[in-house]
Amino acid sequence: MITSIAWKNVWRNRTRSLTVIAAVTVGVFAGVFAMAAINSSIVQRIDAAVNEELSHIQINHKEFRSSSDLKNVIPEPERVISVLQNIPEVTHIAERIIVRGIASTSAGSTGVEVTGINVEGEEEMFTLKTRLIPGTGSYFGSETRLNSAFIGEKLAKELYIIRYILTEESLGTLKESGVPSSVVEKLKPLEDQRFTTEKKLTEALAGLLSAREAKEYGMMIREAAWSYREGSRIILTFLDADDNQTGAAFRICGIFRTNNDLFEAMSVFVPENELRRLTGLGEGEYHRIIARLADNDLTDRVTPEVKEALPGLEVMHWKEIQTDLAMIADYMNQIYGIFMALILAALAFGIVNTMLMSVLERTRELGMLSAIGMNRRRVFTMIMLESIFLSVVGGFAGMLVSGVVIAITGHTGINLVKYSEGMEAFGYSAHLYPTIGADFFIMLTVLIVITGILSAVYPARKALQLNPVEALRGE
Amino acid sequence: MKDYQLAWRNLWRNRRRTLITAASVFFAVFFALVMRSFQLGTYEKMYRDVIESYTGYLQLQHTDYIDESSLDNGFIIDPELISMIEGDPNVTAVIPKLESFALAAAGSRTQGVMVIGMDPENEMKGLNIINRLVRYRLTPEAVEALKAESLPDRTGKLLDVFVNESFTDEASLISILGIGRPDTSDVLPLFRKHAAFKNGYLTSADSGYAVIGNGLSEYLHAGVGDTIVLMGQGYHGATAAGLYIIKGIVLMPQPEIDNRFVYLTLDDARYLYAAPGMATSAIISVRDTKEGDINMTRNRLGQITGDGLAIRTWKEMNALLLNQMEADNKSGAIMIGILYLVIAFGVFGTVLMMMAERRREFGMLVSIGMQKGKLAKVISMEMFLVGFLGVAAGVAGSLPIVFLGYARPLRFTGEMAKMYEDYGFDPVMPMLLPDTYYLWQVVIVLLILLIAITFSVRKIFKMNVINAVRA
Numbered sequence A: 001m002i003t004s005i006a007w008k009n010v011w012r013n014r015t016r017s018l019t020v021i022a023a024v025t026v027g028v029f030a031g032v033f034a035m036a037a038i039n040s041s042i043v044q045r046i047d048a049a050v051n052e053e054l055s056h057i058q059i060n061h062k063e064f065r066s067s068s069d070l071k072n073v074i075p076e077p078e079r080v081i082s083v084l085q086n087i088p089e090v091t092h093i094a095e096r097i098i099v100r101g102i103a104s105t106s107a108g109s110t111g112v113e114v115t116g117i118n119v120e121g122e123e124e125m126f127t128l129k130t131r132l133i134p135g136t137g138s139y140f141g142s143e144t145r146l147n148s149a150f151i152g153e154k155l156a157k158e159l160y161i162i163r164y165i166l167t168e169e170s171l172g173t174l175k176e177s178g179v180p181s182s183v184v185e186k187l188k189p190l191e192d193q194r195f196t197t198e199k200k201l202t203e204a205l206a207g208l209l210s211a212r213e214a215k216e217y218g219m220m221i222r223e224a225a226w227s228y229r230e231g232s233r234i235i236l237t238f239l240d241a242d243d244n245q246t247g248a249a250f251r252i253c254g255i256f257r258t259n260n261d262l263f264e265a266m267s268v269f270v271p272e273n274e275l276r277r278l279t280g281l282g283e284g285e286y287h288r289i290i291a292r293l294a295d296n297d298l299t300d301r302v303t304p305e306v307k308e309a310l311p312g313l314e315v316m317h318w319k320e321i322q323t324d325l326a327m328i329a330d331y332m333n334q335i336y337g338i339f340m341a342l343i344l345a346a347l348a349f350g351i352v353n354t355m356l357m358s359v360l361e362r363t364r365e366l367g368m369l370s371a372i373g374m375n376r377r378r379v380f381t382m383i384m385l386e387s388i389f390l391s392v393v394g395g396f397a398g399m400l401v402s403g404v405v406i407a408i409t410g411h412t413g414i415n416l417v418k419y420s421e422g423m424e425a426f427g428y429s430a431h432l433y434p435t436i437g438a439d440f441f442i443m444l445t446v447l448i449v450i451t452g453i454l455s456a457v458y459p460a461r462k463a464l465q466l467n468p469v470e471a472l473r474g475e
Numbered sequence B: 001m002k003d004y005q006l007a008w009r010n011l012w013r014n015r016r017r018t019l020i021t022a023a024s025v026f027f028a029v030f031f032a033l034v035m036r037s038f039q040l041g042t043y044e045k046m047y048r049d050v051i052e053s054y055t056g057y058l059q060l061q062h063t064d065y066i067d068e069s070s071l072d073n074g075f076i077i078d079p080e081l082i083s084m085i086e087g088d089p090n091v092t093a094v095i096p097k098l099e100s101f102a103l104a105a106a107g108s109r110t111q112g113v114m115v116i117g118m119d120p121e122n123e124m125k126g127l128n129i130i131n132r133l134v135r136y137r138l139t140p141e142a143v144e145a146l147k148a149e150s151l152p153d154r155t156g157k158l159l160d161v162f163v164n165e166s167f168t169d170e171a172s173l174i175s176i177l178g179i180g181r182p183d184t185s186d187v188l189p190l191f192r193k194h195a196a197f198k199n200g201y202l203t204s205a206d207s208g209y210a211v212i213g214n215g216l217s218e219y220l221h222a223g224v225g226d227t228i229v230l231m232g233q234g235y236h237g238a239t240a241a242g243l244y245i246i247k248g249i250v251l252m253p254q255p256e257i258d259n260r261f262v263y264l265t266l267d268d269a270r271y272l273y274a275a276p277g278m279a280t281s282a283i284i285s286v287r288d289t290k291e292g293d294i295n296m297t298r299n300r301l302g303q304i305t306g307d308g309l310a311i312r313t314w315k316e317m318n319a320l321l322l323n324q325m326e327a328d329n330k331s332g333a334i335m336i337g338i339l340y341l342v343i344a345f346g347v348f349g350t351v352l353m354m355m356a357e358r359r360r361e362f363g364m365l366v367s368i369g370m371q372k373g374k375l376a377k378v379i380s381m382e383m384f385l386v387g388f389l390g391v392a393a394g395v396a397g398s399l400p401i402v403f404l405g406y407a408r409p410l411r412f413t414g415e416m417a418k419m420y421e422d423y424g425f426d427p428v429m430p431m432l433l434p435d436t437y438y439l440w441q442v443v444i445v446l447l448i449l450l451i452a453i454t455f456s457v458r459k460i461f462k463m464n465v466i467n468a469v470r471a
Helices: A002-010 A014-054 A076-084 A126-131 A154-156 A170-176 A181-190 A198-208 A212-226 A261-266 A272-279 A296-309 A323-361 A363-371 A375-413 A438-465 A466-475 B003-013 B015-055 B079-086 B140-148 B153-161 B170-176 B181-194 B214-218 B268-274 B291-302 B321-355 B359-367 B372-408 B414-422 B436-462 B465-470
Strands: A057-060 A090-104 A111-115 A148-152 A163-166 A226-228 A232-238 A245-256 A267-271 A288-293 A315-316 B057-064 B091-106 B111-116 B209-213 B227-233 B239-250 B261-265 B280-287 B311-315
Touching: A002 A375, A014 A126, A014 A323, A014 A438, A014 B321, A057 A296, A076 A090, A076 A267, A076 A288, A076 A296, A076 B111, A090 A272, A090 B091, A090 B111, A090 B227, A090 B268, A111 A154, A111 A232, A111 A261, A111 A272, A111 B091, A111 B111, A111 B170, A126 A245, A148 A261, A148 A375, A154 A163, A154 A261, A163 A198, A163 A212, A170 B209, A170 B227, A181 A198, A181 A212, A198 A212, A212 B153, A232 B091, A245 A272, A261 A267, A267 A272, A288 A296, A296 A315, A315 B091, A323 A363, A323 A375, A323 A438, A323 B015, A323 B321, A363 A375, A363 A466, A375 A438, B003 B261, B003 B372, B015 B321, B015 B372, B057 B291, B079 B091, B079 B280, B091 B214, B091 B268, B111 B214, B111 B227, B111 B268, B140 B153, B140 B181, B140 B268, B153 B414, B170 B181, B209 B214, B214 B261, B239 B261, B239 B268, B261 B268, B268 B311, B280 B291, B291 B311, B321 B359, B321 B436, B359 B372, B359 B465, B372 B436
Parallel strands: A111 A267, A148 A245, B111 B261, B209 B239
Antiparallel strands: A057 A288, A057 A315, A090 A111, A090 A232, A090 A288, A148 A267, A163 A226, A232 A245, B057 B280, B057 B311, B091 B111, B091 B227, B091 B280, B209 B261, B227 B239
């Protein structure tokens, strides 16, 4: 009974109630959508970290990660593998050799981590191969299996294997992809010129195009001009097992592109046997064994099992390796909760104001209700319910709208590449596919109801303080 | 009665509503300011750390060095140019620096490193690497010895958490180990006795010595007195190799620098890389460090550098860091934007209610001869005053927190600090003093008010007096 009275009361002043409800709707929608967008970049980052960079669980010699000493190989790797194979949640296992060294070309040199992989054995697990830039080769292509290297785009840029040339063909592609011919015409003077860095090309473009054109089409032009020196070689230099300097030339068989510049700039993958030969490591000696699980949520449960089974080795899951990401992953729900609470607190001011006004203008009515016998608790409940209705109706509308918008944008994606250069350098994608867990909505619903209750306290107290006799006399 | 008096009295006719509306504005402004101050303060500290220990505010470089940071884009130091730069009123020191890549090895452990060659005495005029020397280290032996002494309970327990941790100053030691102010004078001498770390720094006369980053030292398992081998490619492809004794260990800001930092004297670095008389850059330290001063100094110096050389600001040299912070900054700005959106709705809702409630009053006022223009003016003033009240309260409320946070940055202690460090963050949260970001909050609130005022003024002018009086 009280419930239906309260509901009807809400709609007695439609405009006023709708304004508050609209405020809650907009606030909840904006908050949820922002959270979903931020969440998506974190989820994508974790995905990339686990699938492309670290894998779920890594097993190293106890000293290896803190020193990367070539001699710190895993004792009895067969035992490690059999332990992992006996865990049903483990889907893939791979053994690797890892050597730190210098990669150089005639134009530059930089420090890298060279990883020797079992080319055939790891093919299924090596998700990075899907990140291959089309036209740069393949995952350890057929002809020269020996001495080939799979490297990141950032490293290729640092070693000047990638440069920028606008050929007749690339100008044609630009036209096809919708760049106005007036702009393409302006690019003619640059045809067949070589630019060693993206920046030099951008500077040249700035001289020819208007600022607006450069902003609008700069990205497309840079993509079209991107070109790769086929059959490039890099020299990898490192220390072998006897501490002698060694090295060899490797042919680039493919270049991959991820969202993580740091990882791209550091990583070189080469066939394991070649690296074994160069470093003088024995057959069956490995520095690291990585394991992929069926699902990321299993990580926290499976890792202790592996740790227990392999006491003398360093067993780590990705959260222990990439701690900054782990902090974000572990605390993101709390952070979202705090932010939503902040928004709801701001909304509460509006609800309090509305409820207070609604109570004060009903002084006479409330007095009458008490006079004819409605007890104080019922009055309190009625006001409380009105306030909860305001927040819950707005909250649900907001969640509904955001649910729909997240579903749509989660499918089409939001491209922020133009606005955020910094994200990719850090490993976060600028293509967002908003997504958020169902538990977030449950938490949000609780928060919304709490907001309704808290913002009713002050107005409801005001209503209780009314003296029926004076209230009836008023006005 | 003056218009503003009328507006002021009107406000207090419904005290509760005025206060709640002002409170909602206060809430948003206060939160936005405190949050911004923390966020911007953290960036500022990060920038300052990198500038003061690594890049300096300005650098003289070969024009191509910024794109291709290789030794081959180095240049011969011209003493005449250096003294001309030193003659600039805002320049305090010019520090030639030779920086290149090498592979460092100790025993059979190797790591790619940045080798930096500078003249130590000259360097101290502009950078403060010496302040980053590790002063205390909680080695397992130190922890044992400290436990035997009488320590506050909490500190004793925390020692186990921070085993093998290094500290550069007593302030962070005190805060991280949760040493209370009254205990400081008793406890610090114990730490000085047991946990002091023997460390040294380069002098200009040194040859064959290096100062390395704490992270690198841990990685190579090489401490003070140990020898490291540096191998790399010298100028124009010459082979570079040399042996150096570690003289000191510094804790550099940012793990990327700390894990790769090797500091030699300028002469040693030139010899190693077969680049006599050369530098890859010259750090120019300046007196006034405001952005405008930096740019003016850059422009003045740009005119005397001559062909092939350029003056770069710290912003150009740290473009990546700036970009990252910018991306992070945007997410903060979006959150504050949403907060203000919600507040705007709240304010708008209140205005809507107020207009409906006072319709009769307005109708009456106009019918007894008040001009609609004057009425609109009074109402606008009312709203402006409410908004101003909120902003003023927000600014006033945030100022003590911001000044306190600036003077005594919030430092996490104990397990919380450990967690921050494990996650790769400095356990300090400095705040930024009021700056343009304060002005922005005022502008945003003014915009919100402007919309609300426009709406109500239109309502007043469109009001039908007869209907309004009857309402």
